[in-house]
Amino acid sequence: MQLLIEMTINGVMLATSMMLVGLGFTLLHSILRIVNLAHGELYMFAAMLVWYFMSHFHLSYPLAVLLSMAIVIAIGLLIERYGLRRFRGDLLSGLIVSMGLVFILQQGSLLFFGTETKNIPSAFPGNLAFAGIQVSKERVVISLISLAIIVVLIFFVNRFKAGRAMRAVAQDEDAARLQGVSIRYISTLIMALACGLGAIAGGLMAPVFMIVPTMGLPFLLKTVIAITLGGIGSIGGAVLGALIVGMVESYVSTLISIEIAYIALFGILALILVVKPGGFFGTPYEYV
Amino acid sequence: MNQVRATQNSNRKNKIRVSLLLAILLVLPLFVRSPYLLHVAIITALYIILATALRLPLITGRFNIGIVAFAAVGAYTSALLAFKLGLNVWLALLAGCAASGVVAFGLGLIILRVSGLYFGMLTMCLLEMLRHYLLWHRKLTGGVMGILNIPSPTIWGFDLGADKVSFYYLTMIVTVFSIWFIYRIERSRAGMAFQAIGQSDLLSEHLGIHIARYRLLAFVVSGIFAGLMGGMIAHYLHYTSPEDWTIMQSLTIQIFMVVGGRGSAWGPIVGTAVLMTISEMLRGSKEYLPLVYGAILIPVILFYPRGLVGLPHSISQWVARRRQR
Numbered sequence: 193m194q195l196l197i198e199m200t201i202n203g204v205m206l207a208t209s210m211m212l213v214g215l216g217f218t219l220l221h222s223i224l225r226i227v228n229l230a231h232g233e234l235y236m237f238a239a240m241l242v243w244y245f246m247s248h249f250h251l252s253y254p255l256a257v258l259l260s261m262a263i264v265i266a267i268g269l270l271i272e273r274y275g276l277r278r279f280r281g282d283l284l285s286g287l288i289v290s291m292g293l294v295f296i297l298q299q300g301s302l303l304f305f306g307t308e309t310k311n312i313p314s315a316f317p318g319n320l321a322f323a324g325i326q327v328s329k330e331r332v333v334i335s336l337i338s339l340a341i342i343v344v345l346i347f348f349v350n351r352f353k354a355g356r357a358m359r360a361v362a363q364d365e366d367a368a369r370l371q372g373v374s375i376r377y378i379s380t381l382i383m384a385l386a387c388g389l390g391a392i393a394g395g396l397m398a399p400v401f402m403i404v405p406t407m408g409l410p411f412l413l414k415t416v417i418a419i420t421l422g423g424i425g426s427i428g429g430a431v432l433g434a435l436i437v438g439m440v441e442s443y444v445s446t447l448i449s450i451e452i453a454y455i456a457l458f459g460i461l462a463l464i465l466v467v468k469p470g471g472f473f474g475t476p477y478e479y480v
Numbered sequence: 481m482n483q484v485r486a487t488q489n490s491n492r493k494n495k496i497r498v499s500l501l502l503a504i505l506l507v508l509p510l511f512v513r514s515p516y517l518l519h520v521a522i523i524t525a526l527y528i529i530l531a532t533a534l535r536l537p538l539i540t541g542r543f544n545i546g547i548v549a550f551a552a553v554g555a556y557t558s559a560l561l562a563f564k565l566g567l568n569v570w571l572a573l574l575a576g577c578a579a580s581g582v583v584a585f586g587l588g589l590i591i592l593r594v595s596g597l598y599f600g601m602l603t604m605c606l607l608e609m610l611r612h613y614l615l616w617h618r619k620l621t622g623g624v625m626g627i628l629n630i631p632s633p634t635i636w637g638f639d640l641g642a643d644k645v646s647f648y649y650l651t652m653i654v655t656v657f658s659i660w661f662i663y664r665i666e667r668s669r670a671g672m673a674f675q676a677i678g679q680s681d682l683l684s685e686h687l688g689i690h691i692a693r694y695r696l697l698a699f700v701v702s703g704i705f706a707g708l709m710g711g712m713i714a715h716y717l718h719y720t721s722p723e724d725w726t727i728m729q730s731l732t733i734q735i736f737m738v739v740g741g742r743g744s745a746w747g748p749i750v751g752t753a754v755l756m757t758i759s760e761m762l763r764g765s766k767e768y769l770p771l772v773y774g775a776i777l778i779p780v781i782l783f784y785p786r787g788l789v790g791l792p793h794s795i796s797q798w799v800a801r802r803r804q805r
Contacts, residue, residue, distance in 0.1 A: 227597045227600075227601070229601075275778065275782065278782065283597050284543060285781055287543065287600065288734070288738050288777070288781050289777075289778055289781050289782070291731050291734060291735065291777065292735070292774040292775075292777035292778040292781070293774065293778070294731065294774075295728075295731070295735075295770040295771065295773050295777075296770070296771055296774035296775070298728075298770065299767065299768075299769075299770035299771050299774075300771060303767060303768075303771075410608060410727075413601065413605045413608055414605075416598065416601040416602070416604075417602075417605055420594060420598055420601075420602065424595065449616065450612070451612040451613065451615055451616035454608065454613075455609055455612065455613055455616075457605075457609070458605060458606065461602070461605075462590045462591075465590050465591065465593055465594065466590055469593040469594075
């Protein structure tokens, strides 16, 4: 029972952080028509920065997270302004540029932050005892914070004027422009939002995992599996897909081994694509 | 009429260029005696196969970012058959190609259903899965250690791996054959269909082109040649391990192709040759290499998407414009 609860909490935590990264990724893809391969690197970079601020400047954990978030958003906006904005709609070129960014960010942080393994002391130490079952407090808090952010984001996209403008751009760019939506403003907003989400995920996961420069891309890939499972372009689908991927990874890697977890994930994905080519909530085929 | 003459002219130019290049490649070992340079030439030629194979699905609008996975399948199949079962190396190489072709076929049926560039992301996921499988199945693949002592190919008892020159010639034959084969496919009726699909899915479907089938064909052919490259490099280095087939490796191949120019068959060749030369010049400080790749790639794609191949044309045009003034 103890193990079961632990695995579930672990899975939920993985899933929520995947949702944060994945929502940013889908927002960029469906609204800006950009596939940003470097999105996982921003997640990694945020975690690195949190470690850097905490170990070199002895900042407190929340302050370090906020500061790293601000820096990552600034970097993201620079990338958007001088790189990705030119490739709106040209998915292939955008992807290639982001490949270059992966190289630069990954190797740059290896050179800048050093090669030693980095750990951050837990921000919420201790356990929660509930009916005789011990649960790591940290993981519960992380999951709750992430969930709260996701709920706020969904609320924002559905209810607020800027959120509605974003959805309008996703549906039909020209019509949205005719209604007075500034595409430039929306694209800056989306990039800031996506980078902020990725940075929060990185900051929240920093005390849980070991921080290494190569952790970004594999994490993004798992997220992509989650998005594809749920249906590309659907927020509800991304949430469901992330839950499935997180649970499978947590259960299988605890019970069998991490390698089998990866193989199982791809097996599930292949199965879903055969049975329902568009994922759970997606359209089966899109002419892109 | 003018246009016909122009294409004939460019055809003749291309023929001259190709025969010149072949002649240089043929006599190169007579002048270059250093085994190190020959080694670099062999590795570069093998990477050229991979970068060229990459272009084929790209023409149909599908970016196979995880192409190294197919090379890994070819490498491991060929190495295991030759090393564990003692199969003839040539047969093992063919079996490696066949295996990667079959894998590409099976996976293509499934993942080609996904739209747009999520396909590319999924091929990358696939590469990661394959690597984890190779790490996990230690009994068969040797885990992290990989497979050591892979035999090299022989002809009538003559060991081609014994000295770099003979392997150099073998590699060049294989590379030229692969490039020629892929080029012929690109110029065939199927290649025309690939290009139509790449330009517009919807339109080519209405023209009666079976897009799923042609995409699968492009994917499988590129998988087969990637497998060939994998087998060759495994038999050349006598060694293969999961660390040779990583995502970064795969991204590097994409960068080779894109920097060279993705619009032309010369692109992967030029890009790989130039970037491999740069990487060998930076041999002493390998840790800066990814930064250099990124710093080369981003300006190229931002300001000059045609790649290095387009440079001579642009320069000659610029000179002509200067002269007119």
